[in-house]
Amino acid sequence: MILLTLSYVTNTRNVHSMSQSNLTKSLPNVIVMATGGTIAGTASAGDDGVYQAGEVPVSALIDAVPEASSLANLTGIQIASIGSQDMNDVVWMQLAKELDKHLSNDSVSGAVITHGTDTMEETAFYLNLVVDSDKPVVLTGAMRPATALSADGPLNLYNSVAVAASEKARGYGVLVVANDSIHGAREVVKTNTLSVQTFESPNMGLLGALHFGSFRMYRKPLKTHTTNSIFSIRSIEELPRVVVIFAHSNMNGDLIRAAVEMGAKGIVLAGVGNGNASKLAIAAMAEAREQGVVIVRSTRSSSGAVLRNQEVDDDANGFVVSDQLNPAKARVLLQLGLTQTDDVKTIQEYFWTY
Ligand code: GLU
Numbered sequence: 001m002i003l004l005t006l007s008y009v010t011n012t013r014n015v016h017s018m019s020q021s022n023l024t025k026s027l028p029n030v031i032v033m034a035t036g037g038t039i040a041g042t043a044s045a046g047d048d049g050v051y052q053a054g055e056v057p058v059s060a061l062i063d064a065v066p067e068a069s070s071l072a073n074l075t076g077i078q079i080a081s082i083g084s085q086d087m088n089d090v091v092w093m094q095l096a097k098e099l100d101k102h103l104s105n106d107s108v109s110g111a112v113i114t115h116g117t118d119t120m121e122e123t124a125f126y127l128n129l130v131v132d133s134d135k136p137v138v139l140t141g142a143m144r145p146a147t148a149l150s151a152d153g154p155l156n157l158y159n160s161v162a163v164a165a166s167e168k169a170r171g172y173g174v175l176v177v178a179n180d181s182i183h184g185a186r187e188v189v190k191t192n193t194l195s196v197q198t199f200e201s202p203n204m205g206l207l208g209a210l211h212f213g214s215f216r217m218y219r220k221p222l223k224t225h226t227t228n229s230i231f232s233i234r235s236i237e238e239l240p241r242v243v244v245i246f247a248h249s250n251m252n253g254d255l256i257r258a259a260v261e262m263g264a265k266g267i268v269l270a271g272v273g274n275g276n277a278s279k280l281a282i283a284a285m286a287e288a289r290e291q292g293v294v295i296v297r298s299t300r301s302s303s304g305a306v307l308r309n310q311e312v313d314d315d316a317n318g319f320v321v322s323d324q325l326n327p328a329k330a331r332v333l334l335q336l337g338l339t340q341t342d343d344v345k346t347i348q349e350y351f352w353t354y
Helices: 058-063 066-070 089-103 120-130 153-164 254-261 279-290 327-338 344-353
Strands: 015-017 029-036 073-082 108-114 137-140 175-178 181-184 208-211 214-217 242-246 266-271 294-299
Touching (some): 029 058, 066 073, 073 089, 089 108, 089 120, 108 153, 120 137, 120 175, 120 327, 153 175, 153 214, 242 254, 254 266, 254 279, 266 279, 266 327, 294 344, 327 344
Parallel strands (some): 029 073, 029 108, 137 175, 242 266, 266 294
Antiparallel strands (some): 015 073
8 A cells, every 4th residue: 555645636627636634644545537427417306317417526426425535535537527428539538648647656546437337348448458557447437326316326436446545456457346346347348227236247257346345356357458458548649430330130231331431440240149240241341341441240149259260251251350349349449459550360369369
């Protein structure tokens, strides 16, 4: 644990620091970066699910959980105030660069990022690949707005601060903490539209479990991340356009051709089963590949890997498979991969590695 007698100081605008009484505590310094989402949502009444996401500022989020100040000195930074359905590359860049700057400071122990749950798995995986630090970075959110009965945000935030403040959580890559569970960024998926038990890691299971701030880790990801990733926010300024196309019965190649015409550099297929699609769709993907577009076959199934050359001839068509990455995460890795190369063999290696 890093012992400090002074607060962690930042020149960022929209910064909320802990109260003066906390400044003297010898506690780890944790940055809380807010992006919006239901954890910052408000409803006019506490008994229904109708609410506006992202309205509560980071200062109020921190003040609502005074218990967290016994775990760490908290500094809040407002990055955005959006529902995560509006998360985009521009906010990702800003978030990752700001995060990198603060984690580079020796006096900072870790970071919590509050985020809408809808696309949390994508932001977590993106940060897992571009952040160059082994300090704990924890994404958290809520399924119920702050004003709802039994709001889940406060305990999620408290637990996230506990993890971000702890040396024990170093070296696991970016984490998602929700509903007493600790997930790895590569594995975690939002599985339920309404339930507080929405996050699961269907292929590989949890990394750790929490109980009111105390936690245990049970396993460590072997896939490459953060400090060992070749992708770094220090060298990326923008990401290429990559789209996801959902496979279904009676599918033709029209949307694949439209994506190419609109300038997509990569296409991820949310394929049926083992990343498959109709003959017409596969033919359109092969044509797209001939025009230089990189094609990654993922699956719309909720778990399992997509493997090469099973029903589809990937070698002949120059396709890449996503291994266990779902379409949303495959899109993130393909965007990052295309910042380095358009060689499909190298991009396939990225999918085995990350
Ligand atoms: N659609 C909103 C979002 O992802 C609300 C969902 C949530 O945060 O749980 O930000």
